[in-house]
Amino acid sequence: MKAAAPKNIVVIGGGIQGTSVAYQLSKKIDPSKTTIRILEAKAPASAASGKGGGFMAASWGDGGPTESLHRLSFDMFEDLAKELGCKSYRKLPVLSVSPGSNNKMVKVARDQLGKTMPSWLDGNMGRISVMGEGDDTAQITPKEFVDKMIEKADLEVVLGKCIGVETEDIDGEEKAITGVKYIDRETKKECLLEADVCIVSAGPWTCQAEDWFDNVIELPMEGIKSTSIVWKQQDDDETDATALFCGEDPRFNTHLEVYPRPDNTIYICGIGGSDYISKEELKNGAFLEECNAKETRVEAASNAFKEMSSTYRENGQLDRVQACMRPCAVDALPYMGKVPGFRGAYINGAHNCWGICWSQATGLAISELVLEGESKSIDLTPFDPCRFTATVKGRGRKKRGQNVGEQW
Known part of the structure; x- marks a missing residue:
């Protein structure tokens, strides 16, 4: 079932993962009807995306749940590097x-x-x-790629530290996102970004979302x-x-x-x-x-x-x-999917050492999930952000009864 078109989208995190989500969303929305903002605590690509190696390998995930992330993203990088005019992409x-x-x-x-x-x-x-x-191995300097995506899509970046979300109740069963709260980096004042969709894509700090969403989801990190x-x-x-x-x-x-x-x-x-x-x-x-x-x-x-x-x-x-x-995450797989009980809330984090390599496939998959109600490019089932949530809490929600291992 196709999701209703959002009016205000906020992506929390300005690394290559969050920026790739925002970029893919920008290619699908009508800018006169939907705004996209990136909320970044320090500066775009200031953490791993500014300091990572940028290596990617198409076949190195074959046979496992991340195979599609490796292969789709590898192909997308080559095309997008040309589209964005990136000078640092090459196969080697x-x-x-x-x-x-x-x-x-x-x-x-x-x-x-x-x-x-x-x-x-x-x-x-x-x-x-x-x-x-060199046929299925390549590299990119990730900061260049992040900067080029922001420039090409004219993405708005708001500098501030996210401290939570605002919501409204829906029929006592579900809450809807109405805004994202943050501390402005310059003024140090608490501010609010209007939002009916928020995507938490903040690298290792994505686990802070547990508190923002009333602990209905557990994100071991x-x-x-x-x-x-x-x-x-x-x-x-x-x-x-x-x-x-x-x-x-x-x-x-x-x-x-x-x-x-x-x-x-x-x-x-x-x-x-x-x-x-x-x-x-x-x-x-x-x-x-x-x-x-x-x-x-x-x-x-x-x-x-x-x-x-x-x-x-x-x-x-x-x-x-x-x-x-x-x-x-404890199983070395990313968290990618919806937050239970919160309409318009999504998680995209814990991408481990392959976060840069996978970023284009995850950006596409999350954009499809947000705008179309499901990902058509990637099967997100192995990356369910609720896979370590033993009990999904709240009215109308049921015990999941999952047995999850913590092996790498």
Whole structure:
């Protein structure tokens, strides 16, 4: 059954997930009848979307419930990058690299792999093999993509921290969204955005929605806070475009993921030493304003990379160090769907380490759910935001009786 056309839509969260939802909605609505606003606490792409690697892989979710998210989003990114004029999108090959202390492996790999072997991978390592030829692996710099979506769709961004929703009762059985309450970032005053639809897409802080919706839904969440580093371009040289997934290196306690970018910098994550942030801390806004790198992990990652690359060992300079969080549900699947008992309320969060990769498919699916009453592009059943809600509370609602595991 097709949902009634909304008048005022508020997307809570200005990362690539929330912005993708808003962008897909903007392509389907009549702007003279429906307004779309993004409510963002700090700035667009200020958290993981401004600090993530932006790697995507079409087939790496095959055989599991996220297969459609991987594949649809991968195809959409290529088309949307052209539509938006993004310069940072490209396909690129991927190598698996085992740590080691043998520089003879470089020549062997170069003979076997040819141009797939990047010139900057010229230090000590172990076995090297191809993980992807570049046909189903790609990258985007997510902040550029977020900025381009906002610009292209002329999306309005309101800066402020969401503190709840306003509702009105419907027949004693259901509540309807009428507004979104927030603290204005500049004035520090409580304000209200008129809304008949609100979509909570706030990364790890999405779990705050439990309180906003009278605890009718339980959103187990953990934030994985991790450090990443970016190396400057080497002189005026172009940086060969091959990504690396590296094995565990006990010397540095790292498992590096290395992504050369089209601007010739090199982004590295998989640094290890992550912190696990509880739901209670996230509800209190932990690391929403400031999320700093661990210096010990910066040093470890730098040393691990320089072991593999004599080029960067001799001449490498760091451009920046940073940290962000990936939002994880206990089963590592996202929350995507309606909030029970609240008309016009939706959840789109907990997209884990694949949040950037999945963003275009989730944006399309949620836009369909809001405007058409169901998602036609993606089966949202595995991502039901109520899957950990043992009892759906309130009048007229029934015990769900689900048995849910908490394994990864």
